[in-house]
Each structure stands twice: as structure tokens, then as C-alpha cells.
Amino acid sequence: MPGPTLDFIGTIIAALLTIMVLSYLIGDNAFFRLASYLFVGVASGYAGAIAWHNVIRPVLVDPLIRFGPSGLLTREGVGTLLIPWILSLLMLLKLSPRTTRFGGLPVALVVGVGAAVVVGGGITGTLLPQALAAGEALGPETMIPAAGEPIASWAERLISGLVLFLATLSTLMYFRFGARREATGRVHRSRFTQGMAYVGRIFIALTFGVMYAGAMTASILILAERVQFLRHAVIGWMGG
């Protein structure tokens, strides 16, 4: 089948699926559900195919075919072929309730290694740099104007540093849930903590507002792109 014909059919199908998804504006209907099921099914199948082509075959199957079963027991094959095969087979044992406990070993390995990587990266990549950045907001470079620097520039930097420090501190104090218990049994936070938490709540609200605005902007851009696509599809279908 010639290429332009495939593109044309693909464009028509894409346009129909787009209209089916947009039909949710009217309400939940069969067309929207059909489009959703199609997307989930196609995405899953495609992910399975990608997993086979990019992971299973090059990592497990191809080496086994290339080196044969004897390659599993070689010095190099034990680490790169035998152990991956054993862990993969143990993972398959989780399919059966009777043998699912044998699949705990690869799962534990995956979870443990993943947690260690995430925590380590979080500390060195996010926690320490952000804490240092918040501390430098009120450092000498921020507080003292440079030689010959305009006052407006220095004031802008100073205010920015103060706002950054206040936002960081107040937001952290908002998530500090420690409180004192009075003799009457009532638990309350100190006035300073309450005030800072209130300020932190304002900064958090501003952050979520900006995120919501960004999401709305992205959605409008996507809608405009889809409407433009439909217009081109209709024009193409009408032969324009």
C-alpha cells in the first residue's frame, strides 16, 4: 500500500480518536471509553514489545544464544548471564501463589537498590544544595552591595534573598508538626511557629497556584494543537 495512503488513514484514525476523546466534554459515553481502552491496550502492547526488544532479548536471550548454556558457567557469564537468568526466573515464580515467596529475593533486591540510589541522590543532589542555597540567600554577597553597584540592583538582590530565606524557613515550619501539651491537655503550637506556618502556607499556595496555571497553560496549548490538527485533517480529507 502506498505511503500517502497509510498516512491518510492514520490521520483519519487519529482525528476520529481525538473527537472520541473530546466527546467527554458532553459526558461519559461509549466513544470516550472506546478511545480510552484502545489507548491503554495499544500502550501496554507497545510497552511489552519495547521490553522484549530493548531489555529481554538483548540482555537475556541474545547472550544465551551467542554463548550457549556453557557460557552460563564461565567466569564472565556468572555475573552477566547466570545471575540475571536466576533472578528473572525467581521473579516469574511470583505468578503462582504457591511459589510467590521465592520471588521475594529479586523484588527485595530491586527495592533495596532503588531506595539506596534515590536516597543517596536526594541527599547529595537536592537536600544539601538547596539548604546551602537557602543559607547563601542571606550571605555577605547578598547583604553587602558590591563596589559601584547600583542601589536598585543591590536592593533587588537583597529583597530576593530575604524572600527566598523567608519562604524556605516558613515552608519548613509549616510542615513542622511538633507542639506542646498544656496542663489542660490542649496541644498548641507557639505563636512564632503559628505565624511562620501561616506565612509558609501562603508560599505553598502561591507555588500550587503557579503549578496550576502552568498545567492550564499546557492544556490550552494541547487543545489548540489538537484543534489545529483536526482542522488540517478535515481540510486534507476534503481535499483542500
Next chain:
Amino acid sequence: MPEVRCPMCSAPNPETADVCGECGARLKPLVAGGDLGLPHEEAGAPGPPPGVEDGEEDWLARIRSQALTSGGEEPTEEESGESPAPDWLGRLREADSGYEEGPPEGVLPEWMDEFIAAGDESEAAAAEDEGLEQAEQVPEWLARIRAKQAMQKAAIPEEEDWLERLRHEGEAEIPAAEEPPSEIEAMPPSEALEEPLPEPEAEEAVQEGLAAEAEPETLPAESPFFAEDLDALTEEMPLPEVQEEGPEAPPLAPEDLEGEALPHVPALVPEDQSEVPLVEIGESDLEGVELPDWLEDLRAEIPVSAEEPEEEVESPDLAPATLPSWLEAMRPTDAFRPEIEIEREEEQPVESAGPLAGLRGVLMAEPVVAKPRMATAAAAQLEVTERQYAQAELLQRLVDYEQQEMAPSEGPAMRIPFVRWAISLVMLVAVLIPFSFERMGMRGYPLPASISPDLAPLIQRIGDQPVDRPALVVFDYTPGYTGELSSVAGAVVGQLTQRGYPIATLSTRPTGPPLAERMFAEAAAAGAQVSHLGYLAGGPTAVQLFSIAPRDAVLSGFHLPREGEEKDPWAIEGLRQVQRLSDFGLVVVITAGTETARTWAEQTHPWIGDTPLIMVLSAGAEPLVRPYFEAADRRVDGILTGLPSAVSYRQLSGQPQLAASQWNAFGTGMLAAQLILLAGGAYGFISWLIRRAQG
């Protein structure tokens, strides 16, 4: 001039006065039998009260005179060193000394008979030195009551009355009450009542008692009777019974003195209650005495119980046990009859079951076992707080709700989503209108005039990088964001292809490789060197592994050229020199999620070296990624987000602009969204004002 003290306020008044000059109280009560003048306290010795006929000798005056004759003058209160008594006690004394009209000489009153019959000679002889004075201060009615109680105590063996033992324990602190006189102990209790002494013998006993007054050294310092009186009189409690029950006993109300109202212990209730000797107080005995209010109430109730003593004298063996209130509260209250009437044997039912079948007079277990009874007072008084009560109510509601039969629920009412339709229609029209701008002769939205200060350094950074090293472009977003990110990332991709970078694509999502292929399809068709490394499985761990050793993390590519499909993807031209992440000339991450952006910023930093990391973000992810860019130790070297920035980027980098229809549609769509938000906010504010006005 003789004075008369007012019984109410103790103020001195002339003897002839009928009412008190201070408080107006009557000094001469209206009592039949003559004038009951008050005694002459100033005389020091009690003389015959005025108004008493000469032929009638005051028996009490005789006793006093004899006592004075033998013991000297009666000391006054000040001389005796006694503390002044309370007002009510003074009134009692006055009433006792002035109002009482004793029997004629030689005739003993009834209470004296009983007193003598009880064999309490020591009590009868208590009219010695200080005892005589106290006897004058104690009213006769009170003395009778105490004498009667003393007789009852003597009549009931201590071993059988546990309550009396309790009382004695309470009285143990009183030294004078510890040891009763030997005469009382030696005398059998029943003899005192069953064999009353004849009057001559009683008179002799009185004479003996009076004779004993002359020998005070041979008598105990304080007889139990007067010791008890002293304690009772010095106490402010009005009832002697209360004072006898020990320090823990609460005061009894005057109405408790009534026999019918007194609680009884069933085990101690005699078969015939009428035989119980009660206090013999006649109405005539009380008429001449001005009594306190509480005693007046008692006096009004006395006739009811005074009818019984004639029958009660017959069998005074047992007395009704009076429980103090604190002991009564501990007593289990049974629902069944507290006193079991024992029927005659022929009237008793025959046992029909068990080993005692056929026998009469068998104790019926049914009243004890089968019939329900009330719990004890302590267990019945369950203390429930308001919170517990509320929880119990809530639990009860839940239980009741579970038992309710649910009515068949009607489906939700079909509501037409007018608001949603209206907003959808407005947004669709808003993004469709720009396509007609040209026909309508309208100009579209101008390109953004203000350019973000972050764009110029980004463009310069990409433009300054040497093109001998490949650029890695990571597609980490789902197909749903293609409409946005393809437009935004197109600016960076266009600059990369424009400069001739060898490009390698990668994705940590299975749907990423086709998106990358689509993005670079046009560039690849134009001859650009593009290699798709495909899908990188493993999340953050795989990213770190790729940063350390890209060749070990990616073993196969995606849609590689057919001739290289079976080969190592790193053998493709442009990727051969790559051994680690820092060997790439540029790393661009296109993502719509903050987690993915953070993963790449965190995991690649230790191994990325001087290679710049550029983030192309969806508009919603920028706020959480920007701190990595603005920090002093940057983890991200450049950010490009949003369509306006992409348009500005194309302007600054000299790339062809997007279609005007898309830019205009984005502008009208944003305007419509802002108008809808303003309308919604105004509607909410007005609704709030209306609700507030309506209260």
C-alpha cells in the same frame, strides 16, 4: 431586782416582763398549770420557782438543796471554769430549770422508775458535785431519752449487736464511756425491764443514790451517763444519737427519729416490733418546755409513735437497729421482700423437688436465686461522663441504623451539565476563532516582547558547545504532552540539528522512543545524524548506571538502521567515543514530570562533568525544577518552558516561527480561560455575599 433571761437572745429582762425587751420573744409561755417563771440565777442556788404552790415541793429542788447541803454552794459557770455554753444550750438549761414541773414529793416519775429499774445506781447518784450541775443543765426529756438508751444498751448483749460494737468503737475515744459502771455490767439486761422495782424500793434506791453523793471520792469521777451527756451537750449537733455513732456518721435528720422512717436491718428486726420499748415521751411532758424547732417537729410526730409503747414494753428484748446513712448506703437493697414472714408449718408449702421433696418448712430458694434483685447501690451508680454518654449515643445510633431497612435508592437525578457544556463551548470557539482572523481582517497576537533573561544564556550555551561530541536528548514524557512539548522542544531540537550535532535519543518510558523518532523524523530525513538508543529500563537506578557506563546500560537501540540492528548501537558513527555521560557534548531532558527531572538532576550530577544539562519542561513542572537551576551549585544549566519562551527562543536563535494559527489559538484560549476564571470568582464572591446577607 431579779431578772429573767430571754430564752431566745439571753438578754436580761425584769422579772415582771412578759416579753423580751430585746427581741420581743415571750418570756412567760402560755402553759397550763401556772406560772413558769425562769429561775433566779443570781441567787446562786435554785429556789422554788415562782408560781409553784407551797404544798407542792419541787422534787428537783429538794435534790439540789440536798446536794448543796452536802456539797456546798453550787458554783456558777464562771467559778466552775466551764466554757460558756451555746445559746441553744442556755435556753435548754433555762427551760429545764424553770419550766419543768416535777412530780409531788415522794412520787417518782416514770423515767425515774426505769432509771432505777435499770439498776444504774451510779447514774442515779450522778447528782453529785459537777454531775449535779450538769443534770440541771440537761432537760428532763433529754435525760429520759438517754436513760432509755442506756437501758436498751444494757438490755441487748454486746456480742449480738454488731452495730453496737461499731458504736462502741466510735465511743472508744471517749474515756468516760469506755467502762460502764460495774453495776450495769453485773445486772442482767432482762432483769431491768422484766422486774421493775416497786416504788418504795425505787425511792430507796434514789435515797441511796443521794446518800452516795455525800461520798464523791468513792464514786467514779464521771459516770457514763454524764460523760455521754457532756459530750453530747458540748457538741453542736442537735441529736445525741448522731454523736453516739462516731465521727464518721453524718447528722441524722429529725424525721429520722420517727420509728417508721428508720431503716432496719432485716436480720435484726424482731418478729413483733410492737414489743420494742420506745422512748416514752408524753405530750404533757413536752408542753411545759420550750423546745427548738427541730424538736418541735419531733414533738409533733411523737403521738404517732407514742401509741405503741404500751405494747412494746412486753418484749423489749430486741430493739430496731438504726443504721446510719453511710451504713445504709452500703446495704444491698433487694427487690424482694426484706422481711420473710414465717408461716405456720401446716400452711407452708411442701417441697416438690430435690432431696427435700415432701418436707414442709423447707427454705425456699426461689426468692433468693430465681427472682431478680437489684444490684448493690455501689454497682448501680455508674458514673458516666458526657463524652461517654455521647459515644454511647453514637453507638446506639449506629446499631439502630444497621437495623433499619434501607429504602431502595433512587438513582441520582439526571442533571444536565450546562456549566461544563458552556465552558467547553467557549474554549472550543476561542481556539477556533484565530483560524478566521485572516478572513475577518484581524491581526493576530504579536510575538512576545519581553524575553526571559534565562533564554539568552541558554541559547549561547548551546551555541558555544563543540559539535564534535554528540548531544543526548531524553524523551521522558507521555504521548499526551506531545501537543505542548513538541512545540516547546522543537526550538531546542531545531537549534541542535541546525548546528549539526550528532544526536542520540533515549527514554526511561516505553512510549518515549517512538516520540523521539517522530520528533527527529524530519531532521533525519534531512540528513541529520540521529541514533535512537531506545528504552532505558530501571528508573533512577538505570539513570545512574547510564551516567556511569552508558554502554552497559543500553545494549540495543530502537529502529536502528537495518544494517546495524544486529550490531552494538554504540558502534554507530558519532557514538563510538562515548564511554561515560560526560562524553556527550550536551544532555537535553524533555519531560513533563518533576520526578523525572529531579531524577536526572540528582543521578547524573556526579558523572556529568562539564556537560551542560538542559531541561525542556512542561509549564506545570517549572516551579519545582527551577530551584535546581537558580541554586549557586547548579544541577541544571538551562530551562526552557512554555510556548511563549519557545517562541522567544526561536526568535533569538533565528529559527522559523511556529504557525501563526497555533500562537493565536493559544492566545485566545488563554484569554477565554482568564475570563472564565474571573467570572467564576465573581460568581463565588457574589454568592458568598448573598449567603452572608441571608444569614
